[in-house]
Amino acid sequence: MATRSRTLLFLQFRNSFSRSTRNGKAPSGIDTSERAGLIANEISDDRGEVFVELSVLPPKWVDIVDEVEEEIVRIKEKIGQLDVLHKKHLLPGFDDKSSDEMSIDRLTSNITQLFSECQKKVKRIHNESNVASAGSQHSTALSKNIQISLATKLQDVSSTFRKSQSLYLAKLRGRETRSKDLFNMPSVEASDQANDEDDSVFTDAQLAVITSNERAITEREREINEIAKSIQGLAEVFKDLQTMVIDQGTILDRIDFNIEQTAVFTEGAHEQLQKAAQTQKNSRAQLCIIALSVVVFFLLLIIVLKNA
């Protein structure tokens, strides 16, 4: 696809214009006298007071947005780490995996905690932005869109997390059943050999293997239950987020539809504003009339009293 940049031409034109205005009259909006302040975006009114245009700075709740985005990045990293740990744990081996299991547990609960924190923060954004931008229609639209975008991102990350969890669970279960079979067989073999050789030694070793095996199986079961619980917790978070996310493929996901809705709101808001201004004007005028008449009455009273 072909594109063409006109930026250079534009900048050339702009520079030539700014040079010519600098040589000639001062451009409007920039005061070059000595009394001018140094801060950009200054607006000074008649009384000489100066205030900086605060709309250059984003509203406070935007900081929370940045925090949530950072946390999402951190969650993604942790999920990656968890995947690595999962893989290591699933490798067949004879070492004691209990430390691995503990770290997996910790990481999993950490991630779940981060998810619920993010969700709380998104709720905070919702509340604070509603307060901050009450009545201002574009800020409301802006904050709503930001919330939707964050909710969508969180949902995607949570579904990747859940999928990796269920995969791990499935593999664990597979190993459990396989290990059950595996450990059943040597007992048969061992018993045959035990018939030939010294019974007690093999039986004892075999017993030890069986008990350690049982322990492993109960460990697995516990792990699986933990994970199932965390998935339940995630489902809660998921449910809340789902209400915020746009249904893809429907009319609500169309750009032109959303612009039309904004236009409808703008017109409505415009009418409302006009009505409000009207009523306010009326009430203000009436107040003035009443106040003035009261003053006049008082002055008359004073004059009468003075003469009397």
Added chain:
Amino acid sequence: MDLVRSVQNYFAKMVSEVSGMKVLLLDAETTPIISIVMTQSQLLAKEIYLIDKVENRQREKMRHLKCLCFVRPSPESIQAVVEELREPAYGEYYLYFSNTLKKSSVERLAEVDEQEVVREVQEFFADFHAVNSDLFLLNMSAPSYPLYVENLSTWDTRSFARATEGLLSVLLALKKKPIIRYQRNSAVAKKLASEVMYNMQQEGPLFEFRRTDTPPVLLILDRKNDPVTPLLIPWTYQAMVHELMGIVNGRVDLSTVPDVRSELKEVVLSTDQDEFYKNTMFLNMGDLGAQIKDYVTDFQAKHKSSMQIDSIADMKRFVEQYPDFRKLSGNVTKHVTLVGELSRLVDKQSLLEVSELEQNLAVADNHNQDLKSLLKLIEKPSVPEIRKAIMAALYALRYEKSPTNSIPTILEALSKNGVSDRTVSAVSWIVQYAGVDQRQEGLFSSENVVNRAKTIIKGLKGVENVYTQHQPVLVSTIEALIKGKLKDASYPFIDSSTRDRPQDIIVFIIGGVTYAEAREITKLNAAHSPSVRIVLGGTTVHNSSSFVREVIESMARTGGGGKDFNPRSPPSSRLKSNTLQ
């Protein structure tokens, strides 16, 4: 040569060049252009949190946001951008124009940008609506873009500019510098062809693309050479939905459907977002019915399995699959509603009978039998007014020059059966617009000995499906072009000529295309890929009612070509005498 992909690439480049929270400003013409290729959620994912029209002056200042502005370089939009830059509401501006900017416009923008908020000014040539991957439209229709002025050989100035700019942007988006051929009998086609050639030469460096062995071909045609295709009732999914309900920028208005659910009052048909639609949009109703049945059964199975939540495993599985399930359920409901409404309308308006007659009129030569059926259908009250007029128009087009035609009788029958005068006159206007004298080559098979022999043989063989007998003329034209057999006399070259067989073909029909023709092009693409790639485009996309409307509009605007032409009175007398002015 994927049009949708090209436009999406433009937007992908646009939104990923700038980081941080952004606002997107569009104008009235670029809004549909972006809406059919990108969704709101895609924009949100790229941190575009606010979308608005550039003409809206009531936007609040939010200097912490950056602004992406995508507009057409039309005088109104440039004026709106100038107003915006005079009092910028946002911190930084990145301007993207959908077509070439004149130097004077760049100068104007530079002059007003005193606060130096503009960072970039770029031309991204996405100045057309990419409906399918091989179909583009310019959405030019009255009242904003009437095609003709004064007479049917003169372009309206504004429409001429729009058509030229639209075509040039398609060429730039696809990176093609084609040789141009046009339909000889169309003055407007010749004018458009010469203007496009002129502009390609003027903007030399912009059109410097890699040379291919055979240059691509741009073929400019005129709708009047095939008035039959837009008048016939189509029987494939996309075409039928447009014919009976109307697809506007990918949106279908279902609010008039009885018992429709509130979230289905307006639906979206998008090949990108809807896998089912992509696979079924060119299927005829029979195959479509089978596909829908499979789709629904599949959905029911998933629904049943999701209802059983007995254990944690089930709950987990449900939660995992819920988003896809929800999307599937919405999609199934949408298509079931659409197809249900289509069959309801077919029944209500007796369209099967109507279509059978239409197809017979279009391909066979049974004058007496067709006349009898036509008169019978005109008297049928369930057939809508416009359809009666269309059938009459098809009859008139076919038997225009036949000495035994009963066109006056038919026109009388139409008036007697409650068809309004204006609609009755539309019949004769269609003949005026696209009658035998206006057309370049034979449209009806009986006009040619060879074709007549072919029809007799086909009649002996029996026909597969009586509703899909007609094949648009476009198919034979393109096939001739692919084989290198398109006659120079009928389709002259604008500049250099070549005997080579083209590999890339861009077809543009002035006066509008139809979804039926788009389907044929997709079939040709599938049959000839990868050696030949074809792209189709038009000033607009027609269904039968919009085509009739445009003919009425054009004839009214241009006085039809006769000095005593009066749109109010039915010119049935002219048809009686069988002479056309």
